[in-house]
Amino acid sequence: MPKKTQKLNSLDELKIIDDLSALFSSTLDLNTTLHETVELVSKVTGADACFLYLYNPFENLLVLSASKTPHPKEIGHLSLKMGEGITGWVAEHHRPVAIPKGAHKDPRFIGALPEDRFEAFLSVPILIKNKVVGVINAQHKKIFVTTPRLINLLSTIGRQVGGAIETARLYQxxxxxxxxxxxxxxxxxxxVQDHYSEDIxxxxxxxxxxxxxxxxxxxxxxxxxxxxxxxxxxxxxxxxxxxxxxxxxxxxxxxxxxxxxxxxxxxxxxxxxxxxxxxxxxxxxxxxxxxxxxxxxxxxxxxxxxxxxxxxxxxxxxxxxxxxxxxxxxxxIENTRLLSEKVAAQEALESRKIIDRAKGLLMTKKNISENQAFREIRQQSMDRRRSMKEIAEAIILAFEIGEKDS
Incomplete structure (x- = not known):
């Protein structure tokens, strides 16, 4: 026997819209908005499954973003191209679709989830300023006869949801x-606190x-x-x-x-x-x-x-x-490099001063030329495997100790 649409009067519809408005005014969280929307649509339609797809304009895809059974693990991973399947058709044409029975036989139907063989399929676009934001699907395992009144209600919900989604996205x-x-x-x-390093x-x-x-x-x-x-x-x-x-x-x-x-x-x-x-x-x-x-x-x-x-x-x-x-x-990185070069230049200048002083001491003590003094420091540096600066410092220290002893 066909499953009949839940009878709703004007007061019921008004309460649903009021409840929806109260919900959307109480939260700016997108996930909460989507979850509560599928809960509401499921309750209003008595659907066995409810899916909400959001439109990604950059990829031109409709991405499953919320659902109420049976496939929560597909959220964020399942997607349809614009115009693909009944969902894509609804998004592309900005028009609702209501199929009371044999939905999986509709030429537009795509079994993205093979085990889903729903009998009835109700789909409405989520719109804001006549632009598609997404699609809401309510599906039934048994024959489900809908009415223009329910379709209008879901279309109104879709427009409200569109505004709420836009607000939530702007907040995000x-x-x-x-x-x-x-x-x-x-x-x-x-x-500013630390110079460039791999740790930084x-x-x-x-x-x-x-x-x-x-x-x-x-x-x-x-x-x-x-x-x-x-x-x-x-x-x-x-x-x-x-x-x-x-x-x-x-x-x-x-x-x-x-x-x-x-x-x-x-x-x-x-x-x-x-x-x-x-x-x-x-x-x-x-x-x-x-x-x-x-x-x-x-x-x-x-x-x-x-x-x-x-x-x-x-x-x-x-x-x-x-x-x-x-x-x-x-x-x-560049400032650290320049600082390193400056420090290196300062160290090189300091080394040169120390080596020049050591050369002068050797020239005086041994009565040799500047070139000979330099070659002696360089030779000691090679023999002892020390830098010329270290050898020069040792020469200066030895000279100062010798002067004190004398």
Whole structure:
């Protein structure tokens, strides 16, 4: 016997809409919004299963984002192309579909989940300002006769849900921007407090990975002579990734970021012929990659890489955040290099002064030329396997002790 639609009067419908409005005004969490929506639709329709798909405009995909039995494990992993299946048709045409029986026989039906052989299928678009945000499906194992009134109610729910989803997403983006600002402050503070070191870089990529939600984040420095990129820091504990061979700049995906001085993004490194370690990517679960050059005064010093374990579109905000971190790292690396060169120059000057003084003492004591004094210091340095500075200091010390004794 066909399962009949739950009878709803105007007061029932008004209460449902009021309850929905109260719910959406009480939370800005997207997952809560989606979960409560499928619960409500399931209750209103008496469905055996309810699925909510969100539209990803960057990939042109409808991604399963919430469900009430029987496939919670498919959330975030199951997707349909726009126009694919009944769900894709509803999203593409912005129109609801109600099939009372034999839904799996409909030519538009796609058995993405083979064990699901629902008899009835009710699907409505989630819209905001006439743009599709997603689709809600209510499915029944038995024949289910719906009414225009129920379809109108679900369409109204779909529009309300669309507004709530948009608000929740804006809130998420605002929160993410706030976290990004705090992370950049933390990076700046870290770099100001300490000079560049691998330990500092390690702390920075850990902060970056945490904010970006990436499974691997790494810093590669450029060897200009060899034209190679070598990993110097990574939050990955797997030695296979940390110890992978240097990446050649020419002909590599990472090298494109170096040569163009622009961020490079790919949806799936496992399918990129220019990605040199595709087998490693498959073993490590690396999918989408963002490679951002570390630039200081128009000079590329290396790359900051960020990997996602699933296909992901890196937003402008995400790219801008990673670029800011990369540029701060580049400035720290270059400033440390300049400081090291300055210290080395000072040490060289100090060594030269000490050696010159030792030469003068030898010239006076042994009545020899400057060249002869220099050769003697150099010979002692070679024989004793000590630096010329150390030999010169020993000569000066011996001379000072001798003067005291006399």
């Amino acid at each position: 983006e605002t929160q993410k921007r706030a976290k990004a600002i705090e992370a950049l402050k933390a990076v700046s503070f870290t770099l 870089m390690q702390r920075i990529i850990q902060m970056t990975a945490q904010l970006m939600g990436t499974n691997i984040c790494s810093i590669m420095l450029l060897d200009e002579k060899k034209k190679e990129l070598q990993i110097v820091a990574s939050q990955s504990l797997d030695p296979e990734y940390r110890n992978k061979p240097p990446v050649k700049v020419m002909g590599s995906l990472s090298g494109q970021a170096v040569l163009s001085k622009q961020p490079v993004y790919t949806q799936d490194v496992r399918k990129e012929s220019s990605y040199q370690y595709r087998d490693l990517a498959k073993r490590q679960g690396l999918v989408s990659m963002l490679a951002v050059p570390m630039i200081f005064k128009n000079k590329v010093l290396g790359l900051l890489n960020s990997y996602k374990p699933e296909i992901h579109h890196f937003s402008k905000e995400e790219v801008a955040f990673v670029q800011s971190v990369a540029n701060q790292c580049a400035a720290a």
